[in-house]
Amino acid sequence: MPEAKRSSLELYRLKRIVEELESKEGKATELISQYIPPGRQISDAMTNLREEYGTSANIKSKSTRKNVQDAIECIMQKLKLFRMPPENGLVIFCGAIPRAGPGTEKMETYVIEPPEPINLYLYRCDSKFYLDPIKEMLAEKDVYGLIVLDRSDATFALLKGRRLDIVETITSGAPSKHDAGGQSARRFQRLVEIAAHEFYKRVAEHAEKIFLPIENLKGIIIGGPGPTKDEFYNGQFLHYQLQKKVLAVEDLGYTEEPGVYELIEKSQEALKNVEFLKEKKLVQNFLYLLAKSPNQVTYGEKEVRDKLSKGMVKTMILSSGLDSFRVKYRCASCNEEKEVTYSKSQMLSKSGREQCPKCGTIMEEVESKSIVEELGALAESTNAKVEVISTETDEGKMLLNSFGGIVAILRFASQE
Numbered sequence: 025m026p027e028a029k030r031s032s033l034e035l036y037r038l039k040r041i042v043e044e045l046e047s048k049e050g051k052a053t054e055l056i057s058q059y060i061p062p063g064r065q066i067s068d069a070m071t072n073l074r075e076e077y078g079t080s081a082n083i084k085s086k087s088t089r090k091n092v093q094d095a096i097e098c099i100m101q102k103l104k105l106f107r108m109p110p111e112n113g114l115v116i117f118c119g120a121i122p123r124a125g126p127g128t129e130k131m132e133t134y135v136i137e138p139p140e141p142i143n144l145y146l147y148r149c150d151s152k153f154y155l156d157p158i159k160e161m162l163a164e165k166d167v168y169g170l171i172v173l174d175r176s177d178a179t180f181a182l183l184k185g186r187r188l189d190i191v192e193t194i195t196s197g198a199p200s201k202h203d204a205g206g207q208s209a210r211r212f213q214r215l216v217e218i219a220a221h222e223f224y225k226r227v228a229e230h231a232e233k234i235f236l237p238i239e240n241l242k243g244i245i246i247g248g249p250g251p252t253k254d255e256f257y258n259g260q261f262l263h264y265q266l267q268k269k270v271l272a273v274e275d276l277g278y279t280e281e282p283g284v285y286e287l288i289e290k291s292q293e294a295l296k297n298v299e300f301l302k303e304k305k306l307v308q309n310f311l312y313l314l315a316k317s318p319n320q321v322t323y324g325e326k327e328v329r330d331k332l333s334k335g336m337v338k339t340m341i342l343s344s345g346l347d348s349f350r351v352k353y354r355c356a357s358c359n360e361e362k363e364v365t366y367s368k369s370q371m372l373s374k375s376g377r378e379q380c381p382k383c384g385t386i387m388e389e390v391e392s393k394s395i396v397e398e399l400g401a402l403a404e405s406t407n408a409k410v411e412v413i414s415t416e417t418d419e420g421k422m423l424l425n426s427f428g429g430i431v432a433i434l435r436f437a438s439q440e
Contacts, residue, residue, distance in 0.1 A: 036344060036400075038162065040394065045155055046153075046155060048153065050120060052087075055118075055120075056092070057150070059115050061109070062112060064109060066109065072147060091131075092149060102118075112137055112140055112142065116136070118132070168182070168241075168295065169235040170244070172283035175220055175223070177280060179279065183288065186303060187416050224256050228256075231263070235266055245271055274290045303414060306411055313433060320434050320437045321433055324430060328431065336438065337403060338409065339432065340409070342396050344396070344412050346430070347367060349395060350364075350395055351363065351364050352389070354390045355388075357383050360387075362387060
């Protein structure tokens with residue numbers, strides 16, 4: 025059976041972990057990365073780790089030797105929890121991470137089930153964790169080429185996951201059909217057709233230069249006003265490898281960049297699995313309900329949190345651009361707990377001193393989570409669907425800037 029696609033929240037969490045791991049560095053070559061593919065036995069990995077443990081006894085530096093051996097032991101303890109690798113394999117990162125200065129290292133271990141099957145068995149000990157295979161899995165792979173043209177210009181764009189890039193626009197230089205002047209209509213028409221033919225050849229050359237080198241090109245969509253797009257496609261000016269990748273030819277009212285956006289809107293069936301469109305649809309649905317049935321939606325951290333606690337949320341939409349954190353404090357005197365939301369700048373500037381509302385004692389920070397993680401976990405506990413969207417689209421930017429990056433669609437219209 026094919027593996028179920030990971031949710032946007034799971035992918036967000038994995039990306040955050042990878043970003044965190046990327047920032048870590050050991051004081052020597054003592055950070056271990058262990059990759060185990062799904063077909064490999066756990067016992068094989070254990071045997072290899074025992075051998076590495078023995079080899080590490082030859083490390084001259086006492087502290088480095090201890091840290092490497094401690095990390096190997098930690099990985100072996102984690103592997104004992106598995107009878108066999110998960111469906112996509114297993115990745116473990118472990119090592120002593122310096123905190124402030126010498127002697128402040130703390131052993132950290134991260135166990136990751138990758139989003140797709142890994143095909144390598146690897147043990148690596150270095151000053152940085154080896155993250156390239158995981159990062160490659162998280163990169164958007166499917167790419168779509170877009171061509172919008174009429175007889176005056178052609179625009180080329182690339183749609184990759186959540187990102188749309190307008191690559192370039194070229195002009196034809198072809199004479200207008202309405203500028204014949206004193207020339208005969210037939211001769212002028214012939215000149216127009218020759219110029220159009222040359223322009224189509226240039227469009228094909230640019231398309232070949234832009235699209236042909238892309239290994240993961242899923243398809244090409246062509247659009248434009250009038251018959252030009254059909255003449256270009258039916259004339260088979262494109263390189264044969266690109267011609268067979270054309271998914272649709274759409275009639276448009278616009279050209280250049282506005283035409284590209286219109287082409288995406290009109291090609292929703294061909295692009296139904298592209299994250300760019302999925303994110304746009306999510307926000308557009310929220311905006312539609314906000315206008316037509318405002319009691320069925322809510323937005324803002326306080327309001328969404330309240331509806332989550334009552335089990336009223338059907339779908340929560342969060343922006344990946346949120347930089348807030350939910351911090352939990354506990355009073356050592358009376359065990360009173362308090363939770364506060366801070367922005368990233370407040371986290372960096374705050375003194376960490378929160379006063380207990382019950383007894384006035386300075387409280388201790390016991391936990392800190394990103395607001396996306398914290399609200400995501402709360403939503404999951406109430407069986408609400410969670411969608412984390414980027415700020416790459418106009419809708420994604422609107423979600424963050426106009427609604428604070430936190431909105432929800434409710435299971436039923438609120439009476440409050």
